[in-house]
Amino acid sequence: MTIVVLDRVSGPLPPYSEWLRDGARDVVLFTARPAAEITAHDVGAYAEVRCFSDYARSADVDRAVFDLAARTALSAVVAVSPADAIRAGALREHLGLAGQRREAAITFSDLVAMRGRLERAGIATVPCAAVERVADVYAHAGRWGYPVHVRRRRNGWAPVSVLRDEAAAREFTRGGLSPDLQWVPGLVMEPWPAGAVRRVAGVTAEGTWRLYGVAEEDGPPYPKTPYMEAPYPRTPYPREGTEDWEEDVLAAAGAVLAALPAADAHPYLVELRRGDDGRWLADTVGCDVTGPAAGALARTLGADVHRDAVRAQAALPPTPHTALPTILPTALPAAVPATTGEAVR
Structure with a gap:
């Protein structure tokens, strides 16, 4: 079986092949990075690497995935960049692969769609x-x-x-x-939001949401991923008072996540705002593990959230989470043109 990775992430090339080596015989990388950058890395562990000069707008990436599926059995499409989520969801649907579908990806990408879905589920939103x-x-x-x-x-x-x-x-x-x-x-x-703000990190384990209050006070430096030569914290970040986090905040965050088509084992960051009537209103639910929210998620969950998200999309277990056990159980709702792109190996 083969896992195909869509790589639009900026910064150093993540070690996808290392993160996924226990999940497939082959890992194939389709990337927006120029060939000159890729050849500077050791990509010998990949079965195939292709660089696409017009990665964001061209259908060449999609055609390449279809061509790959015609040549070998695919087990997963991995794409952690939010800008790739809709494309990856459509590919999974077309190929009959497990994982987030196109409509679910739109929900987490489009703020109007997200809040509309929450409102239809009876969740108060901004x-x-x-x-x-x-x-x-x-x-x-x-x-x-x-x-x-x-x-x-x-x-x-x-x-x-x-x-x-x-x-x-x-x-x-x-x-x-x-x-x-x-x-x-x-x-x-x-x-314009005037009320208090609370953020809650959530991740599922065996169908149960585990929710942790995110500390807003100054903390350690922005955690860097292992491929940036600085390990994530493997012990909980000390957050004074978080064992007694507001029960209504955790309940509101749990209701928000349960109403959305969230992926199992994928980390999410829920932002809530206090409304004029005292209720907690859903603002955003982020699942970008490569942007600014990644630091808060990593500190709070005590895990490499980028790696965990990649593995979750390949249906592989995450690394252990070591955050404080503020837990709220919540049941989960339950013929192609030839390949294009510059082959690097």
């Missing part, structure tokens, strides 16, 4: 609405009042602007939302 035209900015601001928060709709939901009054809205929309009328920016608006 209200939001898509911004597709200038009129939407004024309509949403009129609905909630200023200030309002504009952020990216997909893949990390980065902040774009805070509009504190109508003058700020006029300045923000001057000239339109994009220079090209044929291009619609992926934006979302929400009321």
Whole structure:
């Protein structure tokens, strides 16, 4: 059996073949990295390595996976970058492989889709609405009042602007939302959050959610993965008072995760905000183990979350978690063109 890895991650090349060596006879790497970078690494453990110059936008990567599946039996498609999640989900569906499907990937990528799913499940969320035209900015601001928060709709939901009054809205929309009328920016608006924030790390084990409060106080330096020559902590990060974390926060986070199509053994970071009525509102649920959230997840779970996510997508057991045992049991809801891309080996 063969595992194919889609690699869009920046920084040093992760040791995918080492992480997956107990899960398949062969590991194949399809990457956005240039061939010059790949040849600087020892890639002898991979059965095949291909570099794609237009990795993000081209269908060549997908065709290469289909061609590989026609030549050998695939057991998994691994892709931990959020920008690759939808592509990987569609590939798994087409090939009949286990793992996250396309719709589930959209849920975790698209903030409007995520909060919409939670609301349909009866979970209170921070209200939001898509911004597709200038009129939407004024309509949403009129609905909630200023200030309002504009952020990216997909893949990390980065902040774009805070509009504190109508003058700020006029300045923000001057000239339109994009220079090209044929291009619609992926934006979302929400009321400016004023309540307290809590973050909870969650991971499943045998169908049960294990939830841990994330310390917001200063901690050790951002954990670096083993391939960056600095090991993750193998003992719990000392978090004063976290054994008695607010029960309502853990309950809210558990309800959020149980309502989403989460993957077993994959780490997630739930962010909650206190609403005006005192309830905890679901803000975001992140599963990016390569971005800023990775540090908080690694400290809290006491594990190499990047490695764990890669192994989870290949249906392999994670490394042991050593975080403090603040646990809330929650049951889980239950013919192709020829290969393209530059072959490195």
